[in-house]
Amino acid sequence: MHLIVKNTLGCIFFLVFLQANGQTIASKSLLENSRFLYSDELKGRKTGSEGNIEARSFILDQFKSIELETHYPDFQQSFSFENRRESKNYKDAVNIVGFVAGSESKKLLVITAHYDHVGVGKPNSEGDSIYNGADDNASGTAALIELAKYFKKNRPKHSMIFAALDGEEMGLQGAKALVKDFPFPMEQIVLNINMDMISRNEKGELYASGTYYNPSLKSILETVAAGSTPKLLFGHDEPNTGRDNWTQSSDHGPFFSANVPHIYFGVEDHPDYHKPSDSFENLDQQFYVNAVNLILKCTLALDAELPQE
Numbered sequence: 001m002h003l004i005v006k007n008t009l010g011c012i013f014f015l016v017f018l019q020a021n022g023q024t025i026a027s028k029s030l031l032e033n034s035r036f037l038y039s040d041e042l043k044g045r046k047t048g049s050e051g052n053i054e055a056r057s058f059i060l061d062q063f064k065s066i067e068l069e070t071h072y073p074d075f076q077q078s079f080s081f082e083n084r085r086e087s088k089n090y091k092d093a094v095n096i097v098g099f100v101a102g103s104e105s106k107k108l109l110v111i112t113a114h115y116d117h118v119g120v121g122k123p124n125s126e127g128d129s130i131y132n133g134a135d136d137n138a139s140g141t142a143a144l145i146e147l148a149k150y151f152k153k154n155r156p157k158h159s160m161i162f163a164a165l166d167g168e169e170m171g172l173q174g175a176k177a178l179v180k181d182f183p184f185p186m187e188q189i190v191l192n193i194n195m196d197m198i199s200r201n202e203k204g205e206l207y208a209s210g211t212y213y214n215p216s217l218k219s220i221l222e223t224v225a226a227g228s229t230p231k232l233l234f235g236h237d238e239p240n241t242g243r244d245n246w247t248q249s250s251d252h253g254p255f256f257s258a259n260v261p262h263i264y265f266g267v268e269d270h271p272d273y274h275k276p277s278d279s280f281e282n283l284d285q286q287f288y289v290n291a292v293n294l295i296l297k298c299t300l301a302l303d304a305e306l307p308q309e
Contacts, residue, residue, distance in 0.1 A: 046119025068098030105308035113140030114168030
């Protein structure tokens with residue numbers, strides 16, 4: 001699928017409206033929710049673990065309190081998969097999936113973030129063995145909750161699905177399950193927006209990967225992100241360049257394989273990636289809040305500009 005986006009002054013007018021009305025996410029609840037999700041209490045949220053189940057219950061309660069709709073029993077899409085690396089079958093993985101009906105279109109934006117991480121592993125030099133996954137991906141999960149809150153209160157033009165996905169760290173399993181058992185025809189999806197690692201970058205940079213395949217998305221994002229903090233960059237999506245290609249690196253991958261356009265918001269790897277040190281102490285709270293507000297602005301612009309028929 002290749003998107004054709006109307007090329008008018010509408011995006012510029014929309015940006016002025018957005019700036020004038022100051023749409024923002026609730027930074028306090030964003031930080032509080034992320035702090036719980038990467039707490040030692042959840043012990044790294046590995047799929048099937050008690051901490052993962054507790055994280056799932058927390059997200060479920062959030063979706064219910066927001067009063068989202070859903071197409072799955074009690075918001076939960078259960079699935080199973082085999083992890084060949086561990087020679088183990090996981091039969092209790094669960095995606096949490098909510099829905100907001102659009103005001104003008106039945107076409108869909110699917111917003112995703114994975115809530116699992118890698119659990120408890122080899123201790124570091126300080127004796128810490130809990131891989132908290134603050135950036136990867138408590139950050140994206142808490143942002144997903146705030147975006148769901150925002151669009152429940154401020155109805156979008158497109159219908160939106162909000163999916164907290166399980167099993168990403170074991171091969172994008174939650175995204176594969178969602179694509180396989182999606183509640184609408186896949187042709188109704190105009191875009192997957194995926195958030196994975198969005199809370200820190202020493203250079204003040206956030207990437208929007210995926211525009212190589214749908215260049216019309218880039219012009220929308222460039223307009224809305226002009227002069228933003230963090231700085232929005234593009235790339236990590238060109239094939240055969242020898243540069244780090246993120247096209248299949250997170251939960252947008254199965255959507256890409258299903259011919260669904262995507263924008264993946266994320267940062268480049270940092271020294272604490274998949275280490276116990278991916279924790280609160282190394283989170284950049286101001287970067288994180290600014291990044292989620294930028295993602296909100298981008299999502300609003302995409303909702304306004306993408307095809308509705």
